Amino acid sequence: MSKDDAKDPKEPTYEDYLERDKYNDDEWEYRHVILPKPMLKLLPESYFDPAEPGVLRILAVKEWRDIGITQSVGWEHYEVHAPEPHILLFRREKDFLEKVAAQARAQQNGKK
Numbered sequence: 001m002s003k004d005d006a007k008d009p010k011e012p013t014y015e016d017y018l019e020r021d022k023y024n025d026d027e028w029e030y031r032h033v034i035l036p037k038p039m040l041k042l043l044p045e046s047y048f049d050p051a052e053p054g055v056l057r058i059l060a061v062k063e064w065r066d067i068g069i070t071q072s073v074g075w076e077h078y079e080v081h082a083p084e085p086h087i088l089l090f091r092r093e094k095d096f097l098e099k100v101a102a103q104a105r106a107q108q109n110g111k112k
Helices: 037-042 061-066 096-111
Strands: 028-034 076-080 087-093
Touching: 061 076, 087 096
Parallel strands: none
Antiparallel strands: 028 087, 076 087
């Protein structure tokens, strides 16, 4: 058995990310998503800030969904923290889901 056979490290997958509990202030709801550090090497080069090598830029919804991050609607990637580029900071308007539900009810009532 070669040493390569003996050591078969698990390659990180997009399912390995961690979602932290939400917290909020008066205006926003926040959440941090923590990617396994080795996963950064698997991301497309275009996802990184050209001015800061190794640091992600702000990703569009389609981009972060394409790497396997799943969250309910309304979340936006709003900040990066260069010392910990594997942690993505998200936010959405406080009470977003309630507002969307109220709008849907209003539209339903308007169609009757």
